[in-house]
Amino acid sequence: MKSSTPIFLRVAVASPLPRHFDYLPPKNTDAGALMPGMRLRVPFGKREVIGVLLETAAHSDVPAPKLKHAQAVLDKATLIPPDLLALARWAADYYHYPIGEVVSTLLPPALRMGKPGTGADRFVWRLTAAGAAAEVSALKRAPKQAALLRVLVQYPVGLDAKSLDGKFAHWQTPMRALRRRGWVEKIPVLPQTPPAFPMAAGVALNKAQAEAAQEIRAALGSFRAFLLDGVTGSGKTEVYLEVMAECLRRGSQALMLVPEIGLTPQLLLRVRRRFADAVVFHSALSEGERLAAWDAARSGRAPVVIGTRSAVFLPLKHPGLIVVDEEHDASFKQQDGFRYSARDLAVVRAARHKIPLVLGSATPSLESLYNSAQSRYLHLSLPERAGAARHPAIQLLDIRGQPLHEGLSDPMLTAIRRHLQAEGQVLLFLNRRGYAPTVMCHACGATLQCRRCDARLTLHTDRQLQCHHCGTQRPLPARCEHCGAGELGYFGFGTERIERVLAELFPNVGIARLDRDSTRRKGKLEALLDGVQRGDYQILVGTQMLAKGHDFPNVTLVGILDADQGLFGVDFRASERMAQLIMQVAGRAGRAERPGEVLVQTHHPEHPLLNRLVREGYASFAAAALAERRAAGLPPFAAMALLHAQAVTRAAPMAFLEAARRELAPACGRQVQLLGPAPAPMERRAGRFRAQLLLLAAQRALLQQALTTALPALYALKQARRVRWSLDVDPAETF
Numbered sequence: 001m002k003s004s005t006p007i008f009l010r011v012a013v014a015s016p017l018p019r020h021f022d023y024l025p026p027k028n029t030d031a032g033a034l035m036p037g038m039r040l041r042v043p044f045g046k047r048e049v050i051g052v053l054l055e056t057a058a059h060s061d062v063p064a065p066k067l068k069h070a071q072a073v074l075d076k077a078t079l080i081p082p083d084l085l086a087l088a089r090w091a092a093d094y095y096h097y098p099i100g101e102v103v104s105t106l107l108p109p110a111l112r113m114g115k116p117g118t119g120a121d122r123f124v125w126r127l128t129a130a131g132a133a134a135e136v137s138a139l140k141r142a143p144k145q146a147a148l149l150r151v152l153v154q155y156p157v158g159l160d161a162k163s164l165d166g167k168f169a170h171w172q173t174p175m176r177a178l179r180r181r182g183w184v185e186k187i188p189v190l191p192q193t194p195p196a197f198p199m200a201a202g203v204a205l206n207k208a209q210a211e212a213a214q215e216i217r218a219a220l221g222s223f224r225a226f227l228l229d230g231v232t233g234s235g236k237t238e239v240y241l242e243v244m245a246e247c248l249r250r251g252s253q254a255l256m257l258v259p260e261i262g263l264t265p266q267l268l269l270r271v272r273r274r275f276a277d278a279v280v281f282h283s284a285l286s287e288g289e290r291l292a293a294w295d296a297a298r299s300g301r302a303p304v305v306i307g308t309r310s311a312v313f314l315p316l317k318h319p320g321l322i323v324v325d326e327e328h329d330a331s332f333k334q335q336d337g338f339r340y341s342a343r344d345l346a347v348v349r350a351a352r353h354k355i356p357l358v359l360g361s362a363t364p365s366l367e368s369l370y371n372s373a374q375s376r377y378l379h380l381s382l383p384e385r386a387g388a389a390r391h392p393a394i395q396l397l398d399i400r401g402q403p404l405h406e407g408l409s410d411p412m413l414t415a416i417r418r419h420l421q422a423e424g425q426v427l428l429f430l431n432r433r434g435y436a437p438t439v440m441c442h443a444c445g446a447t448l449q450c451r452r453c454d455a456r457l458t459l460h461t462d463r464q465l466q467c468h469h470c471g472t473q474r475p476l477p478a479r480c481e482h483c484g485a486g487e488l489g490y491f492g493f494g495t496e497r498i499e500r501v502l503a504e505l506f507p508n509v510g511i512a513r514l515d516r517d518s519t520r521r522k523g524k525l526e527a528l529l530d531g532v533q534r535g536d537y538q539i540l541v542g543t544q545m546l547a548k549g550h551d552f553p554n555v556t557l558v559g560i561l562d563a564d565q566g567l568f569g570v571d572f573r574a575s576e577r578m579a580q581l582i583m584q585v586a587g588r589a590g591r592a593e594r595p596g597e598v599l600v601q602t603h604h605p606e607h608p609l610l611n612r613l614v615r616e617g618y619a620s621f622a623a624a625a626l627a628e629r630r631a632a633g634l635p636p637f638a639a640m641a642l643l644h645a646q647a648v649t650r651a652a653p654m655a656f657l658e659a660a661r662r663e664l665a666p667a668c669g670r671q672v673q674l675l676g677p678a679p680a681p682m683e684r685r686a687g688r689f690r691a692q693l694l695l696l697a698a699q700r701a702l703l704q705q706a707l708t709t710a711l712p713a714l715y716a717l718k719q720a721r722r723v724r725w726s727l728d729v730d731p732a733e734t735f
């Protein structure tokens with residue numbers, strides 16, 4: 001029986017406007033068959049776009065003559081499950097971001113463009129369990145096969161022909177050989193029968209691990225958040241794997257989120273050795289691979305999904321557990337567009353699914369430590385390293401007034417020699433890539449500046465100047481651009497300069513440099529890491545790329561060349577980030593049976609937070625840092641939001657933010673502080689001037705209320721037309 005009351009469709013359409021759009025059902029369609037989460041093709045302005053049905057309603061505020069019919073329904077069944085759609089709506093409210101944009105980030109690009117929701121009959125090639133366990137060294141005589149194997153190891157979900165074409169020229173012949181060995185299988189993207197979720201046995205857990213695993217296991221089937229706090233090497237990953245296995249035994253899926261840089265081949269191999277059918281999801285996958293992974297998660301065929309930030313939005317048929325590894329990592333927060341925190345959304349999502357959530361870290365964020373102290377999370381600790389040497393002692397090297405050989409102090413050089421002689425590997429950390437961060441004219445003192453940013457240019461070994469903020473490159477000029485003298489000098493150190501100095505000091509020692517420049521080409525990072533494992537390199541120099549995920553069992557000395565960078569940063573989180581980085585890098589020392597040593601060069605050996613960190617450890621540092629935050633009324637003791645604006649003129653962002661402040665002030669009252677507007681510390685970046693307005697409130701609800709009340713007016717401001725503006729709720733960076 002057809003009812004005569006009209007039905008209106010509330011549709012999410014990707015658009016900068018923070019609302020949904022109403023349509024009438026497509027003509028000749030049974031409106032009763034329309035379900036939330038289906039895609040629709042709708043007219044939008046002069047275009048046709050793909051939208052997602054949020055809900056149907058019996059009324060619409062849009063006057064009848066203006067309402068248009070949707071043109072077509074693209075899905076026969078719900079594509080985005082209701083729980084995920086509800087999470088999207090929650091996130092759109094919380095981050096004050098347009099629902100259409102949020103929903104569209106949920107969909108892989110192929111689905112966003114209207115392609116069919118289930119994969120066509122395509123094939124992927126992927127490693128078998130035997131292939132995953134195979135030693136590449138067995139293929140010495142077959143270098144093509146070995147190289148192909150190295151590629152396949154990175155893609156546990158498999159690669160289709162199109163992606164293979166893009167990654168490996170003439171892959172067909174070596175692939176056939178690998179299949180003959182039984183190391184590779186060719187399978188349809190959509191298996192005909194549900195898999196049996198094969199898994200291998202794990203290691204026997206030690207007492208602390210077993211207790212932690214037991215607590216989490218007992219929570220399966222209900223919501224509970226855990227903070228798994230344990231030094232690098234304490235066996236957190238084994239705890240995750242154990243609990244994930246139990247989750248699978250109960251027929252549920254486990255989702256594991258890792259930082260961008262943490263999704264290393266080593267970790268993938270470990271997960272895949274345990275769960276052969278684990279599926280990987282990250283932004284570097286091809287369109288087809290992303291769709292396949294999305295579909296595997298949604299259909300329940302993927303027992304385990306491991307992915308970076310955006311994987312928090314993967315649909316799951318039978319959600320059972322969410323793990324967030326290295327929960328303190330800044331890459332969980334998206335820094336542009338839809339500025340969500342995948343870690344925070346994971347907490348919300350777990351609560352909505354009524355499943356447990358594990359946040360793991362050796363250096364938990366102050367937010368998570370505070371949540372544990374408030375009993376919102378259960379704090380589980382793994383105090384000891386598992387099956388390895390003790391956590392290394394950290395020592396500060398006071399380099400004030402000391403002679404430095406190109407950034408390296410005498411005690412540091414002595415220690416490097418000592419460890420090399422004892423056949424240990426040495427890791428040197430400097431969070432600055434390039435050769436020298438400053439080029440200055442000796443005649444007039446002018447420094448070479450980026451023309452588009454308020455920043456100095458960094459000199460690289462290839463005599464190119466690079467801006468590390470906007471990417472601009474140009475050759476080093478022969479003369480000073482300011483006074484014309486030919487006396488340009490280079491100041492400060494980057495990884496390239498340290499690498500060169502070491503090569504002169506230690507001519508017979510293999511040196512590897514790991515940073516964004518040395519690993520830009522595909523496969524280069526893997527090749528360098530392989531070389532480190534094989535012992536081709538005794539010294540590693542690198543940026544924060546070294547800090548995460550990688551296992552360097554023979555590293556016995558870690559040298560941190562400049563701890564001062566983070567001590568006086570403009571951001572209120574600078575010291576927290578620095579402490580995390582120091583501890584993460586230090587954690588690379590002495591992972592195998594040999595004990596490690598960590599030396600930290602600093603000009604500020606008396607700095608109280610640095611001292612706490614080195615003498616008493618991260619927990620003590622965190623307690624002191626939290627006390628400072630409380631005294632200053634900063635997060636996690638307050639809720640924060642940041643209104644950004646940028647434009648090609650200096651005046652426009654400030655004018656917009658002044659107007660925004662006037663709109664916000666009445667809604668903020670006395671409970672929500674408005675600070676600014678002020679130009680950003682680096683005001684000009686990539687040719688645009690930037691300014692910001694900070695909102696701070698002791699109670700989050702008041703901040704949210706003020707934003708909800710006042711934001712609609714900002715869209716209507718005439719000053720808004722001259723700027724790009726955005727709101728960042730819980731900003732990870734305040735500059």
Ligand code: ADP
Nearest residue numbers: 203204205206232233234235236237238386387
């Ligand atoms: P984390 O994730 O805390 O850094 P991992 O889980 O990676 O620690 O463990 C560090 C090392 O110790 C790994 O090589 C791992 O295989 C090993 N390991 C972990 N737990 C155990 C255990 N119970 N028995 C033996 N070795 C273990």
Ligand code: ZN
Nearest residue numbers: 450453467470
């Ligand atoms: Zn620049």
